[in-house]
Amino acid sequence: MTNPIHARLLALAGTSLALLSTPLSASIPPPPGAAELAQRGDDIAWSITEDLTTEIGPRMAGTEAEAAARRWAVARLQSMGFANVRDEPFDMPVWVRGEEDAWLTSPFLPQKVAITALGTSASTGAKGIEGDIAYFESFDALVAAPERRVKGKIVFIDHQMAPAQDGSGYGYYGRGRFTGANVAAKKGAIATVIRAIGTDDHRVPHTGGTNFEPGVKPIPAGAISNPDADQLVRQWKRAQQMRKSETEMGYVPEPLRMKLVLTPQNLGTKQSGNVIAEVPGRDPAASPVVVACHLDSWDLGTGAIDDAAGCAIVAAAAKYVMTAGQPRRTIRILWAGAEEVGVFGGKAYFEKHGTEKHAVALESDFGADRVWRIDFKLPDSATALADRLAAAVMPFGVVRGKQPANGGADIGALVQAGVPAIDLAQDGTRYFDLHHTPDDTLDKIDPVQLRQNVVVWSAVLAILANSADSELP
Numbered sequence: 001m002t003n004p005i006h007a008r009l010l011a012l013a014g015t016s017l018a019l020l021s022t023p024l025s026a027s028i029p030p031p032p033g034a035a036e037l038a039q040r041g042d043d044i045a046w047s048i049t050e051d052l053t054t055e056i057g058p059r060m061a062g063t064e065a066e067a068a069a070r071r072w073a074v075a076r077l078q079s080m081g082f083a084n085v086r087d088e089p090f091d092m093p094v095w096v097r098g099e100e101d102a103w104l105t106s107p108f109l110p111q112k113v114a115i116t117a118l119g120t121s122a123s124t125g126a127k128g129i130e131g132d133i134a135y136f137e138s139f140d141a142l143v144a145a146p147e148r149r150v151k152g153k154i155v156f157i158d159h160q161m162a163p164a165q166d167g168s169g170y171g172y173y174g175r176g177r178f179t180g181a182n183v184a185a186k187k188g189a190i191a192t193v194i195r196a197i198g199t200d201d202h203r204v205p206h207t208g209g210t211n212f213e214p215g216v217k218p219i220p221a222g223a224i225s226n227p228d229a230d231q232l233v234r235q236w237k238r239a240q241q242m243r244k245s246e247t248e249m250g251y252v253p254e255p256l257r258m259k260l261v262l263t264p265q266n267l268g269t270k271q272s273g274n275v276i277a278e279v280p281g282r283d284p285a286a287s288p289v290v291v292a293c294h295l296d297s298w299d300l301g302t303g304a305i306d307d308a309a310g311c312a313i314v315a316a317a318a319k320y321v322m323t324a325g326q327p328r329r330t331i332r333i334l335w336a337g338a339e340e341v342g343v344f345g346g347k348a349y350f351e352k353h354g355t356e357k358h359a360v361a362l363e364s365d366f367g368a369d370r371v372w373r374i375d376f377k378l379p380d381s382a383t384a385l386a387d388r389l390a391a392a393v394m395p396f397g398v399v400r401g402k403q404p405a406n407g408g409a410d411i412g413a414l415v416q417a418g419v420p421a422i423d424l425a426q427d428g429t430r431y432f433d434l435h436h437t438p439d440d441t442l443d444k445i446d447p448v449q450l451r452q453n454v455v456v457w458s459a460v461l462a463i464l465a466n467s468a469d470s471e472l473p
Contacts, residue, residue: 035392035459038451044319045454046447048076048312049368053302053442060299061272061338062094067469073275073335080319082277082333089273092338095120097207097299098263102193102224103131104232107239107254113228115193116179116300117262119209119341122218124191128186128261129154129220130191134137135159135236135256139176142183154179156195158233160226163199166373167428173197173210174441181210181221191220191260191347195229200433200441203227207298207436209341220262220327254458272296272337274345277315279322279331282464287357287473288330289464290419291457292346292410293364296341302439305431309445309453310364311335317457326388327465329359336410339365346410354413359472360420360464363408364457366428370449371456373425375401380470385463385471388424392459396452420451420472422464424456 002365020388030041051332052072059069070087077085102115119265134153142150143464157176161169174197181192196206205225212218224232256258275295281288293310297303318331360378374393392401405423407415410452415421427449464472 010217012327017076017138024364034036034138034317034462035325035455037320037323038455038458040316041320042298043447043451044316045312045450048315049304049308049445049450050442051076052308052311053304057302058299059094059295059297060297061341062092062267062272063096064338066176066272070273070275070337073295074236077275077315077333080315081322082307082318083274083280084302085241085277086426087273087275088352089271090337090344091211091269092342092344093269093271095264095341096267098123098265099126099261100222101128102222102263103259104235104256105259107242108235111231113231114203114205114225115222115260116205116207116262118181118207118223120212120218121181121210121221121262121264123263124220124260126261126263128259128461129190129446130257132255133232133236134189138181144395145187146350147187150184153189154191154193154260155184155189156232158195158229160195161197161199161432163429165427166425167431170197170432177181177208177210177223179211181219182212184214185212185216189219193258193260194223196223196225198226198432198435198437199283201226202433202439204437204439207300212234215222220260220261222262253375272344274337274349275331275335279318279327281328281330282326283328286329286469288332288363289359289461290332290334290411291363291461292334292336292361292408294337294345294410295335296337296340298340298436300436300438302442303440304442304445305367305434305440306436307339307365309368309450313364313450313457315451316454317461320454320458321462321465324462327462329465329467331461331465334410339409343409343412344412349410350413350417353395354417357473358414358419360422361407361411361414362422362424363411364424364459365408365410366426367431368445368450368453369427369430370452371396371424372427373399373401374460375403375405375423375425377405377415377421379420382471385467389460389463392463393456396456396459398456422460424460426453
């Protein structure tokens with residue numbers, strides 16, 4: 001008969017031998033990757049966004065507020081453990097807004113409308129200007145109009161942008177803001193007012209830049225809120241039915257008139273800058289991965305969705321990759337300055353670093369709602385890499401797109417020069433409700449969707465930063 005104690009000892013010995021014969025790696029789980037760290041880690045992106053918008057607030061390019069934001073950014077990125085943190089300054093022309101008032105003055109009782117000046121707008125002077133409105137239902141209608149319909153009048157461009165997940169209406173309807181004042185000025189208009197490029201029904205106008213060609217004298221240019229634009233259109237239609245005078249060709253309608261007071265100033269050449277930080281790679285010879293956003297903002301809100309959240313997303317993702325282990329390639333974080341008023345930071349980065357080899361560039365500048373699609377503009381050698389990336393983000397609700405990536409404003413010059421690009425497209429359905437308005441504040445950010453951005457970015461950045469030279473340049 002077997003001794004029970006002896007049998008127990010034999011069993012224990014067998015267990016010990018089995019443990020000794022089992023590889024150590026099988027009993028120890030692998031270290032967490034960047035995406036896993038992002039899922040379970042601290043809310044780094046929320047903290048950056050909250051702190052920047054609370055401690056600095058609006059960050060108009062070239063102003064002391066933007067300079068304070070750069071100092072804040074350098075300190076914050078250094079505290080996160082990034083290397084080579086620096087402010088790379090550049091010069092730029094600075095425009096700031098002044099008084100902003102407008103009224104519909106006749107033929108009905110005067111009514112005030114909510115207006116904001118567009119960047120580079122000229123001043124009306126403190127006393128303002130008043131004139132007849134020349135109504136155009138679209139930017140294209142203004143382009144086609146003869147000079148006699150415009151000269152000496154305040155041009156109003158009407159258009160109604162609809163919400164879209166990919167924000168695709170912005171380029172089409174945005175033309176009225178981008179160059180509408182330039183077209184009107186060349187035809188002799190005294191000012192231009194547009195229906196704000198936005199999809200909301202709030203009585204808050206959307207600002208943004210407008211551009212004048214060299215040799216075209218700037219005129220006052222503003223945007224009014226959607227409800228006020230609706231009111232203007234109703235008054236315009238009624239005024240068209242009111243007879244001012246009779247002619248052999250028919251009657252002349254009463255003009256709809258507006259008074260504008262816009263007193264922005266050009267402050268001359270001032271300094272802005274790009275804040276740059278890095279996660280050094282194991283292979284100094286490997287070209288870096290660039291992740292970008294813009295640190296400046298318009299001055300109406302606190303720049304939470306545009307673009308504090310973008311800077312928070314790219315920095316948080318880089319931090320999680322760094323925590324997970326040193327990547328093969330260097331990750332370069334670009335918090336660009338002066339994007340809103342002319343992409344001066346992106347241009348300055350390209351002038352300074354454009355001759356360097358870059359593996360791939362990505363940008364976050366479309367708010368804080370979830371990433372829903374990934375698009376690629378990669379060399380043929382990266383086909384398998386793109387497949388890996390698409391598979392890595394699919395569990396987080398991200399689909400693979402069928403159109404080429406276009407990068408973003410601050411990496412636009414790099415992409416145009418041939419640097420590969422990846423777009424992590426965010427849901428823009430509500431983005432243009434808030435874009436460039438006083439409503440661009442922290443409370444509009446959904447922390448859950450913000451975290452999904454960071455998780456997706458972390459998964460993508462980890463793969464890119466460890467890619468081979470055979471895959472990316």
